[in-house]
Amino acid sequence: MRVTFVKSLDQYGNRTALITDTGVEISYRTLLSVADKIARMIEKRCLVFCVCSNNFESVAGYIGFLRAQIVPILINPDIDTDLYTELEGTYQPSYVWAPKNFAKGTLSYAHGNYELKKTSYNAVHELYDELALLLTTSGSTGSPKLVRQSYKNIESNTHSIIEYLNITEIDRAITTLPLSYTYGLSILHTHLAAGATVILTDASLMSKSFWSLLKEQKATTFGGVPYTYEMMKKLRFTRMDLPSLTYLTQAGGKLSKELSLEFSEICAKQGKRFIVMYGQSEATARMSYLPWKYAIIKAGSIGIAIPHGKFTLVDANGEIITAPHVTGELIYEGDNVTLGYAESIEDLAKGDERHGVLQTGDMAEFDEEGFFYIVGRKKRFLKIFGNRVNLDEVEGLLKSKGYNCAVGGVDDHMKIFVTDERQLEDVKHFISSKTGLNPAAFTSVYIESIPRNESGKILYAHLEGM
Amino acid sequence: MILSNLEKYNNAFLEAFGIDESKLNAGLTYQSIKEWDSVGHMSLIAELEDTFDIMMETDDIIDLSSYEKGKEIITKYDIEL
Numbered sequence: 064m065r066v067t068f069v070k071s072l073d074q075y076g077n078r079t080a081l082i083t084d085t086g087v088e089i090s091y092r093t094l095l096s097v098a099d100k101i102a103r104m105i106e107k108r109c110l111v112f113c114v115c116s117n118n119f120e121s122v123a124g125y126i127g128f129l130r131a132q133i134v135p136i137l138i139n140p141d142i143d144t145d146l147y148t149e150l151e152g153t154y155q156p157s158y159v160w161a162p163k164n165f166a167k168g169t170l171s172y173a174h175g176n177y178e179l180k181k182t183s184y185n186a187v188h189e190l191y192d193e194l195a196l197l198l199t200t201s202g203s204t205g206s207p208k209l210v211r212q213s214y215k216n217i218e219s220n221t222h223s224i225i226e227y228l229n230i231t232e233i234d235r236a237i238t239t240l241p242l243s244y245t246y247g248l249s250i251l252h253t254h255l256a257a258g259a260t261v262i263l264t265d266a267s268l269m270s271k272s273f274w275s276l277l278k279e280q281k282a283t284t285f286g287g288v289p290y291t292y293e294m295m296k297k298l299r300f301t302r303m304d305l306p307s308l309t310y311l312t313q314a315g316g317k318l319s320k321e322l323s324l325e326f327s328e329i330c331a332k333q334g335k336r337f338i339v340m341y342g343q344s345e346a347t348a349r350m351s352y353l354p355w356k357y358a359i360i361k362a363g364s365i366g367i368a369i370p371h372g373k374f375t376l377v378d379a380n381g382e383i384i385t386a387p388h389v390t391g392e393l394i395y396e397g398d399n400v401t402l403g404y405a406e407s408i409e410d411l412a413k414g415d416e417r418h419g420v421l422q423t424g425d426m427a428e429f430d431e432e433g434f435f436y437i438v439g440r441k442k443r444f445l446k447i448f449g450n451r452v453n454l455d456e457v458e459g460l461l462k463s464k465g466y467n468c469a470v471g472g473v474d475d476h477m478k479i480f481v482t483d484e485r486q487l488e489d490v491k492h493f494i495s496s497k498t499g500l501n502p503a504a505f506t507s508v509y510i511e512s513i514p515r516n517e518s519g520k521i522l523y524a525h526l527e528g529m
Numbered sequence: 530m531i532l533s534n535l536e537k538y539n540n541a542f543l544e545a546f547g548i549d550e551s552k553l554n555a556g557l558t559y560q561s562i563k564e565w566d567s568v569g570h571m572s573l574i575a576e577l578e579d580t581f582d583i584m585m586e587t588d589d590i591i592d593l594s595s596y597e598k599g600k601e602i603i604t605k606y607d608i609e610l
Binding site (some may be wrong): 193266268269270271273275290293297298299302303444482496499500501502503504 | 538547559563564566567568569570571572574586587589591592594
């Protein structure tokens with residue numbers, strides 16, 4: 064097992080690791096002492112559910128588990144209860160670290176508003192030696208499919224991100240994304256590894272408390288998904304006076320060229336850097352970035368592969384594309400390519416199935432100077448407010464409730480096609496409550512029948528524009 | 530029929546959140562219903578700006594944390610409710 068950055072955090076001693084939303088500063092020493100105390104309650108390497116918000120307890124538990132080589136599955140506290148129960152039943156964790164009253168079990172330890180509970184499951188998990196942590200692939204539809212990340216994955220991606228963003232001890236990142244989300248987690252990892260500070264808050268950009276905390280604690284950076292930038296545009300970010308901010312990052316879906324250009328220009332004017340990035344949890348977090356100097360002239364591009372990573376494009380015949388402006392599937396190679404997926408307890412014993420090569424499922428092109436552009440997707444999923452939502456899983460959820468339907472749409476706008484007019488409102492509410500996403504993301508449309516080919520497969524292309 | 534400003538104000542909430550008129554009361558605050566999250570807030574601001582043909586200030590957008598507070602804020606834009 065390789066040692067990850069979490070083992071060397073002790074070197075930062077009295078420096079401030081975390082600042083809570085009430086302004087309490089927590090040193091690396093305190094963080095590690097609480098983290099190790101939580102982890103010591105667990106006798107040996109096992110599987111733990113870690114229900115994470117952007118607060119001290121969540122981070123302490125998580126870091127403790129990672130340091131003790133206990134394998135956490137990171138879970139968003141807003142998960143639908145039924146889906147949580149299903150996930151627990153599938154993986155049968157030995158312990159759960161969660162807010163009070165969240166989980167059942169015998170109390171082994173409590174800190175602040177969090178409790179470590181020993182579950183009644185007796186499953187003995189066979190955990191692959193290199194397995195460090197597990198992330199849900201689409202937290203919102205509650206699919207029990209997990210991404211298996213290794214110690215090497217985390218170590219490699221963390222250092223690569225620190226290198227290209229040039230994160231140093233003086234940085235202070237404020238949270239805008241959940242920790243159970245790979246982008247949010249990577250911000251925590253990179254800032255701790257660099258001895259920097261993370262300001263923890265669950266407040267939304269649409270609330271006053273977020274901006275007051277940012278100003279008071281002099282945050283230097285934050286990250287956002289495309290929807291975050293839509294919100295910032297609405298908030299007239301251009302007129303806000305935020306002198307402490309030195310750079311902004313964007314990932315979690317494709318930002319429109321217009322918004323990308325707009326923010327590149329605003330940031331350039333204010334002497335801030337704007338960095339568009341691209342990644343997936345299957346690649347730990349990050350695969351590419353657009354160096355900020357190119358933000359304006361290459362707006363709309365996902366940039367170049369991160370340090371120590373490599374992109375290639377492959378055509379339909381599996382041949383490598385060498386000419387610019389030719390579309391092919393984007394393939395990434397690097398030490399941050401994760402081990403593979405898990406869909407059952409048994410899968411946790413599996414080794415490395417990808418050997419450093421990831422077929423991203425995204426269709427892309429590169430230009431004459433080698434900058435990459437995403438032009439489409441091979442798989443059926445949408446990004447809704449930064450969350451990957453698998454359309455087949457949504458269809459499955461609806462069908463299990465007896466709705467005859469087909470699901471399509473574009474990012475941030477899902478369309479649900481139903482053949483019974485009376486179900487128009489029901490399907491919207493059902494999916495909104497299951498996914499925890501605002502109903503505004505869903506439109507339901509009545510159609511007479513679902514278009515299918517002779518073999519009964521849904522013709523999704525026919526639904527476009529309906 | 531000409532709508533009063535209060536009716537227009539109410540309609541903005543109904544449109545943005547897709548809720549019933551009975552929910553429009555002092556208890557309606559940011560995150561008190563699932564429709565009023567950050568996404569819903571964006572729709573609400575857009576509705577209010579379109580309805581009254583105004584451009585709201587950043588501070589007012591993030592201050593508008595309840596149905597009642599919104600009334601106060603809207604009057605700043607020379608709209609009498």
